[in-house]
Amino acid sequence: MNLDQGGNSLDSQLLRKIKSKQAIVTVIGLGYVGLPLALRCLTCGFKVIGFDTDQNKIEKMKAGQSPIQDISDYQLQEVLKQNHFSLTTNGGDLKNADIFLVCVPTPLKENYEPDISFVKAAADIIFDCCKEDCFVALESSTYPGTTKQVFGNFNEYKKIFLAYSPERVDPGNEIYEVKNTPKVVGTDDPESYKIAKAFYQSIVDKVHIVTSTEVAEMSKLLENSFRSINIAFMNEMAEICEHLKIDIWNTIEAAATKPFGFMKFTPGVGVGGHCIPLDPMYLEWAAQQAGHSSEFLNLAHRVNKGQPQRIVNNVLEILTQVDKPIKTSRIVVYGMGYKGNSSDIRESKSLEIFNLLYLLGAKVDYIDENVKSIIACDGHSYEGITIQEVTSDCDLLIITNDCNQCDYQAIQSVDVLIYDVINLLKSKRKNVVIYGKKDSYQNCQNFQKESLSI
Template sequence: MKIAIIGLGYVGLPLAIRFASSGSEVLGLDTDPSKVESLSRGDSYIRHIPSTEVASLVERGAFEASTDFSRVAEVEAILICVPTPLDVHREPDLSYVLQSGAGIAPYLDSGLKTVKGEIRPKLVVLESTTYPGTTDTELREVLEKGSGLKAGVGFHLAYSPEREDPGRTDHSVRTIPKVMGGYTEACLKRCEELYSMAVDQIHPVSSCRIAEATKLTENIFRSVNIALMNELKVVFHEMGIDVWDVIDAASTKPFGYMPFYPGPGLGGHCIPIDPFYLTWKAREYGKHTRFIELAGEVNTDMPDYVIGRVAEVLNEEGKAIRGSKILLLGIAYKPDVDDDRESPSYALMSRLERRGAAVSYNDPYVPEIRSLRHYPEFAGRKSVEISAEYDLILLATHHSEYREYDFSYFEVPIVDTRSCLKYPGLRYVKA
């Protein structure tokens, strides 16, 4: 089978590699020419995906990258893995999904393949996280309008949410069970057939909307529990209690408890964004998702809490934030990866600089800050060496390099938002 995958980022590229490694011929499509050029050379631009793996697939013709969306005429199935961010009003932005749909729609009626004497319509699967109803309404309408075909008849349509966790080694695209729902039973059957080629376990559900709601539920679960830990961190601090010690002790209970950990805010492509997709959609039905929105407020407030703790520590040194030199450790949103999407580190940098601090950063995985949607002023900044020549060091990401780094001789105050340092300095504070 030949398939196309639209969007070659942290979701699309691993998926492309999995299908190509499973015997499919994969056409990767992206609007970014630099990504296409890199992959065509066999070079990976994602740190945890080795270039040797990409090069091997390119060399044997299992994978090819292109910016030419008309080439979906060549394939049997099209998987859409594009961003679904929030706009400036924190409302869902489906523009990437709908533009992708409009781009492929004119080619859905071409290249139909005869199998055992039957005509097999092309299959379109949306993987991008979104609110229930996106696949069978907005995307379906764009595809039908652009192709002149009816979903379920002229082309098959399904939704199967991505469950990618960049840098994770105990689970992979192949081993993570794949949830999927189809617009019709025939659509679902085609979707099952497709993913069974590349993943170990599939879990079909009765509709696209159930599959869409499944992904939101998974991420809302994490958002709410992280918010609870963030709130407890603030309360326990006032009581003189270390929340990380509490979590460590509570984790010894073999039932009825699952550990979640506080931090300086939420990052990544899912947790800071997905809950708001449901809160927005719920308003259409006259419902107010108070619990979800409260969790979002708590998590969004965490950078301000951290800045407050930084101010307290500097004050104890007889200094103010204004005029202080601060080294921020970690730009990536999670440890040991180069993924900086929605990273709370940017919020920390922005708030500190607005209050007059001079902020430098170190991150072994992000040597230079790329162009950013929300913080364009940081683009081009480069990682500096770790040193004690600062008024304060603020640890935002628990990279392995930081956990093992010997800060024991540092006299500069260190504020650790992850409680991760094995060899903290003389003036060490958790926040």
């Protein structure tokens, strides 16, 4: 069936409103995903209501303070001046909305099962306030079937159009933003298809329509599981290379010269953030519900989860080689966001390394211009230091992240032992030990014996 021809609402009121940008869009959940999406809708000419249950966040936003790094305070203030963006915590303010985009968290419970309580809470709010013939799109990452499960029964009470469209935003990415990242959209009936297609085509450059909400949900889990597995594989490769005394970094560079059939991933401290550590567990849970357990997903999860401890074990080996007991060591972790250029420390493996070293008795500091302070495992708040504050009383500088503001020269010139987990410096200096390059561990002794030289 040609879906563009199907149904009878081609000229429906909502389609006309979308095409003329008269439709009012509500974004539910104004975080890393929801806020950039809201601003994109505004840029494209829609009026937008931003709804969030966090009163404090809404108050700050009304005062012009952006909650996320990718949107500056100035950008938010300029948008608010135009009076097309209203902010609220009150569900009653949403009754005129034509479109609801749901961008709430989808965390894991302690037992690694999906927690879709935020999605259900958002659905309750929409159900209470939405009018007939509105369009609801779930954008939160979740297991296949969630959209139907949570929103499917709306139609028994009032007619809505429904879609799932996974959010692919990559915080900190200066090339790909909402506009130019192709949007996968899945619907389950011809009318929803037409509405969803018209709406998303009006806010992004390229829309890829799939045959059901489940395919769209699954595609997001596939993308992130693919990353999780490949990153885990490279972490495993680093371990294999260390045992075989082969340089992992040269190995990857060599393999990456193949112009087809190889995609470059590199080892590191594991995976962090709100997506890659969680989404494969959503998929594993869904598979288990259907009577299948995935060896790949579980193995990748285990390898990535164990990576901070593996790095800390290596740190202990390095410190032993320079006769420094961990309990009296001063260690600085370079990188704290879950990835470079990010202030987001959810599931940050650098933070985990910080805490593991702290619990072993080391005095630990961190450097990350994007992360002003952290709450460590002792419940206390710690502020980051600068590379200039890394003096010779520091026993080890551990590099866990890259970032745009990295002062390579300043890092290179510190007179301390460096453990470069991500091979950031690509250094041949005598004070740098590189993860996945076993022969660089002899630099521990070199560092003790020799003055720094290239």
